[in-house]
Amino acid sequence: MFDNLSDKLDKALHVLKGHGSITEVNVAETLKEVRRALLDADVNFKIAKDFTNTVKEKALGQNVLTALQPSQLMVKIVKDELTALMGGDVAGINLKGSPSVILMSGLQGSGKTTFSGKLANFLKTKKTKKPLLVACDVYRPAAINQLHVVGDQIGVEVFSDEGNMDPVDIATKAVAYAKQNGHNVVIVDTAGRLAVDEEMMKEIENVHRALNPDETLFVVDAMTGQDAVNTAKAFNDRLNFDGVILTKLDGDTRGGAAISIKTVVNKPIKFIGTGEKMDAIDVFYPERMADRILGMGDVISLVERAQEQFDEEEARKLQKKIAKNQFGFDDFLKQINQVKKMGSMKDLVGMIPGAGKALKDVDIDDDAFKHIEAIIHSMTPEERSIPSTINASRKKRIAKGSGTSVQQINQLLKQFDQMSKMMKMMQGGGGRKMMQMMGKMKQ
Structure with a gap:
């Protein structure tokens, strides 16, 4: 969302990010580009003008020109004013009636x-x-x-x-x-x-x-x-x-x-x-x-969505499986489904700081997991439980059944093995501690 506006604001503020000295002239030039970006986003002209005038007054009032990190201070001022322009605080919904x-x-x-x-x-x-x-x-x-x-x-x-x-x-x-x-x-x-x-x-x-x-x-x-x-x-x-x-x-x-x-x-x-x-x-x-x-990005919203899908009982069962080296593709499938419930992949990527900009030209398909799910569903219960049993002939059968290639099967098995090792390293409460820490960040 707002990709075009984000790009233009980033370019407008880029002139202040370490490119030459910060002067009143290039601050004014930057805010001129900010106003242009807002007008391109179909923001009311008077609102765009008042916004940039307020940012300029606050920027010069806080000595942006002599600040240790003037570009970061300018970005903070723009962010604070954008927040105020969109309402400042979150608004609740009134549910006091009966009904x-x-x-x-x-x-x-x-x-x-x-x-x-x-x-x-x-x-x-x-x-x-x-x-x-x-x-x-x-x-x-x-x-x-x-x-x-x-x-x-x-x-x-x-x-x-x-x-x-x-x-x-x-x-x-x-x-x-x-x-x-x-x-x-x-x-x-x-x-x-x-x-x-x-x-x-x-x-x-x-x-x-x-x-x-x-x-x-x-x-x-x-x-x-x-x-x-x-x-x-x-x-x-x-x-x-x-x-x-x-x-x-x-x-x-x-x-x-x-x-x-x-x-x-x-x-x-x-x-x-x-x-x-x-x-x-x-x-x-x-x-x-x-x-x-x-x-x-929006890490807090990302954490909140993750917590909504976080099941304590399932997490305990998964932790035991990882400790016993019994993590299989059925468990992997459950993790995929939890991620899918969090929302569209493009939206989730946009919540990761820097990722939205880095991947702006990449087509992030919500069906990205489909071929992985097809591969897993083409496995026998034994193969899903014990991936090490998947030999060359089984790979051919799985590839044929899922409409994929043996190369894709090998790639998935390799990724799964790497993930299993990483989860094994985190077992012992590491993952839960991380979730608890992220929960505290949200509060």
Whole structure:
């Protein structure tokens, strides 16, 4: 995400990284390039201008020119201002109602229905809530059916009233149903339009007035840039919503919406969508996003995702196997599946400091593990448990069964052997100690 903006900001700041002396002139020239990078990312002109003026004032006020490491100080100032521009602190979600009612708003095509499902899945798994999805989009063809499909996918009940064309009535009935059936969160998916119009705004205002929701969230497609910010303002003027959801941040996102929207509507970005899967949702952390934009990675989020997939019981079993030299391909397969659950490979690489920039031109395929999985599934149970039994004839059979080559089999066996040795060296609690240490870093 934000690859283009990250590249341009890196080039703009590069002039201060050890290339000649740092002067007021090249600081001004650097900030001119920073402003140009922000404008290319579709950030509002006034916001971009105010941003660079603030950075300049702080840079010169902190004696960047005579600092021991002036380039690093400048990067820190830019990062701090980017963080402030995107909201500063992380914004929580209000779930104090009984049930808590969340009203989703936004234009058609912004990903509102899909994100309603993602939010329900997030609250169900992370907050141990029992959500109810409500289908109030009575106009878009198949919208109600889409929400039912999403609900089935994540195991969340969907309330709909086929034939009822009154969203206010549907939403009111849904809240009553939630109270009777033990649902403590109600997520109302409303209709969108292709553009802001009076009819749509009146309808959602009526739903808002009838429900008095705990949270009103505006869902916006991050790929639409400044248009998204203008639409958010139009909605906020009528609904006074509580927060923003940015979807499609995994696409060709310029970044203008994420950087501008807080300043324009004075409402925080609460969540972001980072992919198609139902678990591709993240809480928005302004500081972490600033780090990623400036190519510093996001180690804390990476650790959090790893910890979510970390199973203490499985770890103990694995540790015993490693100690007895019984680590096999079935165990390896479990490790692969845990990594895959953490998110897309490109997103994970972007969280590693420096890796996103180093691999920006490399096509990182989410199916990168497929040939490895195919090879392992083509092995017999004995071969998966005791890889040393795989001789030349077995390699040929495995290669044929997995659609790979003997060379690829040899490469995997070599990598597996190296990994087994490394894990053997770490056995005795080393791996767990590392996880505990990373957990403390998160806190």
